[in-house]
Amino acid sequence: MLKIAVCLKRVPEMELRFSIAADRKSLDQGGLKYEISDFDGYALEVGLRLVEKEGAGEVVVLCVGPDGVQETIRKALAIGAARAVHLKADEVPFDGLAIAKALAAELKDGGYDLILFGRMATDTASGTVGPMTAELLDLPCVTALSHLEIANGRGTARRDLEGATETVEFPLPAVLTIDEGIARPRLASLKGIMAAKKKPLEVKPAQLGQVSLTVEAMAMPPERAGGRIIGEGSDAVPELVRLLRTEAKVL
Amino acid sequence: MGATFAFAESRDGNLRKVAFEAVTAARQAADASGGGEVHALIVGAPGIAARAAELGKYGADAVAVAEDAGLERYSPEVFAATSAERLRTGAYRAGFFAASAQGRDLAPRVAARLGVSLASDVTDFEIQGDAVLARHPAYTGKVIVTLRLVGAPALLSLRPGAVAAVEQPRVARVEAVAPAIAPGAARVVVTEVSQRSAAKLDLGEASVIVSGGRGLRAPENFKLVEDLAAAFGNAAVGATRAVTDDGWRPATDQIGQTGRVVSPNLYVALGISGAVQHLAGMRTAKTIVAINRDKDAPIFKVADYGIVGDLFEILPRLTEEIKKARASQ
Ligand SMILES: Cc1cc2nc3c(=O)[nH]c(=O)nc-3n(C[C@H](O)[C@H](O)[C@H](O)COP(=O)(O)OP(=O)(O)OC[C@H]3O[C@@H](n4cnc5c(N)ncnc54)[C@H](O)[C@@H]3O)c2cc1C
Numbered sequence: 001m002l003k004i005a006v007c008l009k010r011v012p013e014m015e016l017r018f019s020i021a022a023d024r025k026s027l028d029q030g031g032l033k034y035e036i037s038d039f040d041g042y043a044l045e046v047g048l049r050l051v052e053k054e055g056a057g058e059v060v061v062l063c064v065g066p067d068g069v070q071e072t073i074r075k076a077l078a079i080g081a082a083r084a085v086h087l088k089a090d091e092v093p094f095d096g097l098a099i100a101k102a103l104a105a106e107l108k109d110g111g112y113d114l115i116l117f118g119r120m121a122t123d124t125a126s127g128t129v130g131p132m133t134a135e136l137l138d139l140p141c142v143t144a145l146s147h148l149e150i151a152n153g154r155g156t157a158r159r160d161l162e163g164a165t166e167t168v169e170f171p172l173p174a175v176l177t178i179d180e181g182i183a184r185p186r187l188a189s190l191k192g193i194m195a196a197k198k199k200p201l202e203v204k205p206a207q208l209g210q211v212s213l214t215v216e217a218m219a220m221p222p223e224r225a226g227g228r229i230i231g232e233g234s235d236a237v238p239e240l241v242r243l244l245r246t247e248a249k250v251l
Numbered sequence: 252m253g254a255t256f257a258f259a260e261s262r263d264g265n266l267r268k269v270a271f272e273a274v275t276a277a278r279q280a281a282d283a284s285g286g287g288e289v290h291a292l293i294v295g296a297p298g299i300a301a302r303a304a305e306l307g308k309y310g311a312d313a314v315a316v317a318e319d320a321g322l323e324r325y326s327p328e329v330f331a332a333t334s335a336e337r338l339r340t341g342a343y344r345a346g347f348f349a350a351s352a353q354g355r356d357l358a359p360r361v362a363a364r365l366g367v368s369l370a371s372d373v374t375d376f377e378i379q380g381d382a383v384l385a386r387h388p389a390y391t392g393k394v395i396v397t398l399r400l401v402g403a404p405a406l407l408s409l410r411p412g413a414v415a416a417v418e419q420p421r422v423a424r425v426e427a428v429a430p431a432i433a434p435g436a437a438r439v440v441v442t443e444v445s446q447r448s449a450a451k452l453d454l455g456e457a458s459v460i461v462s463g464g465r466g467l468r469a470p471e472n473f474k475l476v477e478d479l480a481a482a483f484g485n486a487a488v489g490a491t492r493a494v495t496d497d498g499w500r501p502a503t504d505q506i507g508q509t510g511r512v513v514s515p516n517l518y519v520a521l522g523i524s525g526a527v528q529h530l531a532g533m534r535t536a537k538t539i540v541a542i543n544r545d546k547d548a549p550i551f552k553v554a555d556y557g558i559v560g561d562l563f564e565i566l567p568r569l570t571e572e573i574k575k576a577r578a579s580q
Pocket residue numbers: 038463464465466467490491492493494505506507508509510511521522523524525526527528529532542543544545548560561562563
């Protein structure tokens with residue numbers, strides 16, 4: 001029996017054009033489309049495979065956010081999660097600690113063998129919620145895994161550190177954050193989509209607590225003064241080297 | 252007056268460049284809050300204490316060193332417990348970590364232990380009264396978010412290369428401390444490490460990165476990329492996901508949204524189209540050079556200097572000219 005929690009975030013599709021709302025501190029919601037954050041999709045896939053291999057158990061999806069996240073939750077249920085908990089909050093704070101507190105409060109007595117996260121959410125790109133949740137629950141934690149095996153109540157994982165690859169071992173229960181490429185995420189089948197409508201989805205208030213990291217402003221990155229083509233073919237090389245030396249001063 | 256804290260990352264018995272960047276940032280934050288002391292922490296195997304004085308060069312007033320034979324490699328639990336313990340010893344205004352592979356794992360743990368918030372992967376910050384404002388590229392680098400951190404200590408992890416290390420020499424007091432928990436008590440144990448050649452410069456440390464994309468056409472052609480990197484003297488080699496997915500280069504060389512995020516002084520993109528996911532990993536480089544045969548390739552939009560043409564024709568000449576230019580200095 002493996003009981004696995006997968007914490008998912010709903011994020012805007014990153015391929016779209018973003019613009020900043022009039023308050024200068026949020027995204028213009030018009031035209032945004034949402035999806036499961038990339039790495040979280042890998043975490044879901046890892047959870048499903050582990051339960052399938054074990055032959056017994058379930059994957060439970062947790063998601064913090066407004067009512068709109070239920071669409072994302074249904075997607076995860078359609079892909080294969082057994083049930084879900086929606087931790088309801090009017091908005092998802094940028095503060096990873098607040099989110100971790102809400103998740104930890106729900107996970108604490110859940111009896112999970114593994115709690116999985118993506119390496120980071122693609123919107124806030126912070127990667128803090130997983131390891132913070134682990135600390136709040138006082139559980140062993142390995143981040144940014146590229147390989148994972150579970151056997152006899154222990155896990156073996158591989159993670160890439162700069163310049164080296166580590167193999168680590170840890171006891172269950174544990175918190176893991178998953179890097180991409182570990183397993184190709186499956187798509188929802190039609191049968192899965194139908195079944196998802198009937199799967200249990202529990203709604204509870206998110207106990208975010210105090211938020212001490214907030215968004216002060218959002219802006220588009222300064223346009224790089226880029227776009228300067230200095231020439232064609234190898235004849236442009238001397239000019240490039242001159243500019244690197246005299247203007248960019250990198251030689 | 253506010254004292255500040257910096258975690259000084261080390262590897263293989265040496266401090267990393269990001270350690271000097273963290274101390275520099277801590278110095279700036281202390282000066283901006285009325286001139287408090289900067290306290291740094293080094294955790295490592297016996298012998299690392301000999302490096303502590305180097306942090307004084309960048310403005311550290313005191314360096315605590317936790318040495319243990321079991322700490323040759325990063326142990327998340329020991330490093331986090333020891334950092335949290337040091338941060339509890341003083342009334343710190345702010346604490347700085349590197350947003351390196353190690354720091355991205357360490358900093359959130361420390362923050363949760365202390366019950367304070369963390370701004371991650373910060374490119375720039377300022378102290379504003381009781382708050383710290385931190386800038387962080389989010390949404391695959393398409394949006395720059397300014398975050399307001401209240402409470403103390405405000406913790407920040409800094410994007411490698413974003414805050415340049417600046418020398419502000421002083422003599423640092425060095426103090427030996429015990430790791431907050433015994434390395435043998437850690438629940439997560441490293442059982443194997445496959446090291447890449449030590450000679451290879453890490454992407455996070457390099458001031459120049461030369462990257463190749465699918466335009467290189469075959470793995471053996473990366474020799475051209477390596478030759479150019481060697482000509483710069485201090486360059487590391489990166490790659491796009493198209494290249495790492497095909498196994499032409501190791502996955503650890505991948506730059507972008509799902510790979511490494513870098514901020515070198517110079518980024519040279521060779522045969523790279525400039526997909527948003529790649530740009531997310533390198534658009535904060537100070538200078539960007541692109542060589543691509545397609546004049547409409549999106550990489551040219553962010554390039555300070557672009558050359559349109561066949562890289563197989565251009566690269567050998569560029570490598571020669573860079574060598575010549577560096578020899579004549
Ligand atoms: C969720 C997701 C995450 C991703 N994460 C990343 C990531 O982290 N990093 C990343 O890099 N990509 C990432 N990608 C992939 C990304 O979208 C692009 O597919 C990839 O960056 C393209 O790599 P490339 O530029 O090498 O190849 P291509 O897009 O095929 O470009 C090759 C370029 O080489 C040029 N060229 C060809 N021959 C020559 C020649 N002889 N001389 C000069 N120029 C030549 C061509 O004009 C072309 O512009 C991600 C994609 C997704 C969907």
